[in-house]
Amino acid sequence: MSTVKPGYVRPLDLRHGRVDLSHGSGGRAMAQLVTDLFAAAFDNEWLAQRNDQALFAPPPGRMVIATDSHVVSPLFFPGGDIGCLSVHGTINDVAMAGARPLHLAAGFILEEGFPLADLKRVVDSMARASREAGVPVVTGDTKVVEQGKGDGVFITTTGIGVVPDGIHISGDRARPGDRILLSGTIGDHGMAVMSKRESLEFTSDLVSDTAALHGLVADMVAAAPGIRCLRDPTRGGLATTLNELAAQSGVGMAIDEAAIPVLPQVEAACEFLGLDPLYVANEGKLVCICAPEDQAALLAAMRAHPLGARAAAIGTVEADEHRFVQMRTRFGGRRVVDWLSGDQLPRIC
């Protein structure tokens, strides 16, 4: 029997421990963090192979790939955290091509001193989101930066998916006469995060709408394979997404303010901060542009899905060489809904 003592590694102190530089240096400490925290949480056959890459046979069909870096302050907010957000965000980017998401890769940049307990919370939340979505995190990477050079944790996720035959969804396919559909209330995520910002903190029961939308997209694609455009209105809000699509397709849009669903809490919070919900971020909503004849089937499919229960038709695509997005206000006038410029700021006066 060998007399060599087995190497003892003190278990990770997930209660009081903190990330230090050795967790990113490639040695035992890093291996331990990967095994005991990341691999334990994500737990799948690819990670179990302990390779630097995940190996799988590509399914037939066209593939899509999308990547998204996540920085959010605060890291934990009502209704979610940076962990589930990083899973949902990338799944949604993949799904907006009409694709079925298959796998995720995750890169972490950790700041020295970040509590391991918080890291575990984040990773567990990611793992839960990925399991619920049925899209495993199959490979990843961790780096540690010195204190002051990060903001706790940054997460970049990359996702791949496969697009069913006959589906051609792209931001440049909107045509005059098409209808604009929205899957639900806008501004929930942005205002939920803002309600917890230091110096702005206000009491509200708002929760982020962060969610993976590929299930909803699958139902929509099944109902109307001819969908022209899909996009999730994240940063910059609905207004920015509509402007992106209008610019890409070379069309104008006319939307109806009264048709856009907004929760009263979001409206109230926007009101006292002087913000416009049209520009506030969402993490679980999508905009769909379709031919007029597909509108009824799509709305029915969306409303039958829990993430599309409040789906609404909010406007039409128009011919407009200026590519303006215009809105009929509830007040009865018209105005341009422009790109967001800079950040939305509370008004002074």
Add this chain to the structure above:
Amino acid sequence: MKYIDEFRDGEVARGLAAAIAREADPARTYNLMEFCGGHTHAISRYGVADLLPANVRMIHGPGCPVCVLPIGRIDLGIRLALERRVILCTYGDCLRVPASDGLSMLKAKARGADIRIVYSAADAVKLAREHPDREVVFFAIGFETTTPPTAVAIRTAQREGLANFSVLVNHVLTPSAITNILESPEVRHLGTVPLDGFIGPAHVSTVIGSRPYEFFAEEYRKPVVIAGFEPLDVMQAILMLVRQLNDGRAEVENEFTRAVTRDGNAKAQQLVADTFELRRSFEWRGLGEVPYSALRLRDAFRAWDAEAKFDLHYTSVPDNKACECGAILRGVKHPRDCKIFGTVCTPENPVGSCMVSSEGACAAHYTYGRFREIPVRSAA
């Protein structure tokens, strides 16, 4: 939403629009200036102009705190942050205002200046408390609405003996600006700016009351209707102005009775009077030097006056030559008259201050109203 939707009701708006159209005399024009950026914003955001007959014209006034701030004042703040390494606290709107040397506070921040957005003057005091080893300067801007909170911040700093806190005061006064416009040659002699009446400030008037406007109504024979910032407030005020002008009256009327009284907020006025005194003259962007139009700290508060503490001296810096902000702020020109509007000058790269704040005439027009410049096409 309760207490908000009532003031944005499209049905009521159509009723008011019909009344304005019915009562406005087609034989004349009604040139009405909304003084406040808040009104400019409401008019643009809700499309109020669409509901008015062609002979009722709205002229955007200079009541946007960021827009009237001259470059030299922003420079003072930037230099404090860059050269004296203070923590400069400011309301978010100030960040993108163009300053000298191609800088703005936002760009200075990217060059290492410690500039922080605060939502209230009290947050700046809190920062000073949290950073006793740093100088914290609050860049105070705004009309009478934001002046009392600045006074409270200074009183708090005094009470707590916060020696590392000071304020760069840029507070300006509404009545002086209105007088300046009414006295301008364009309005008085040349007649290039026809000005028939004013929509008076909402929030400013909650502090100063409606009494200060009585002078304009009487002296200059211009009706003033104080109005709230909701679109129906604005519509109602327009109707009231049309009626005054039809009757040949020039009175101060108060549409915003739910918040404004004749005497205003006496406690706030007293606090401001005890803390600040008038500057002999102050430069406004667009209006130039305006006598007795701004405030500075009284001597008793010199210890918290950044200008005294850091020995700051104001230097006037001319605006970009192509920029028409000055004329626009005086109501002489419309944003579309400016050659660089929407080309060189956009909200992303503002040349003039009116393009910065969402309350600025150019930004409001660019963001909400540009499509009116396009030949009308049939609505879908």
